[in-house]
Amino acid sequence: MIKHIVSWRHQEGFTPQEQTEHAERIKQELLAVADAVSGVISLEVRSDLLSTSNQDLILDATFVSEDSLLKYQKHPQHVKAGEFIRSVMTNRTCCDYQTED
Numbered sequence: 001m002i003k004h005i006v007s008w009r010h011q012e013g014f015t016p017q018e019q020t021e022h023a024e025r026i027k028q029e030l031l032a033v034a035d036a037v038s039g040v041i042s043l044e045v046r047s048d049l050l051s052t053s054n055q056d057l058i059l060d061a062t063f064v065s066e067d068s069l070l071k072y073q074k075h076p077q078h079v080k081a082g083e084f085i086r087s088v089m090t091n092r093t094c095c096d097y098q099t100e101d
Helices: 016-036 066-074 076-088
Strands: 002-010 040-046 057-063 089-098
Touching: 002 066, 016 040, 016 057, 016 076, 057 066, 066 076, 066 089, 076 089
Parallel strands: none
Antiparallel strands: 002 057, 002 089, 040 057
């Protein structure tokens, strides 16, 4: 299995209400991509991070293979979601790794 973990911070200037709306839209758009692509085992988007966090939003996804991850990333719905994410978020970090499960 492949783990795909991405995190972001909101760009400056958004109200807490706007940040909440952005997080929900990002969550819904990425969940829709997961539903459209085979090989997604699980996908979770979280914005309720602890105060000890230095990011605002995290995507935690599991795929059956690296090929499935690549299909997810290239899917037109993911490309569209990425356009919105880049318009409101910054400081993206990504970690992908293979698990033994």
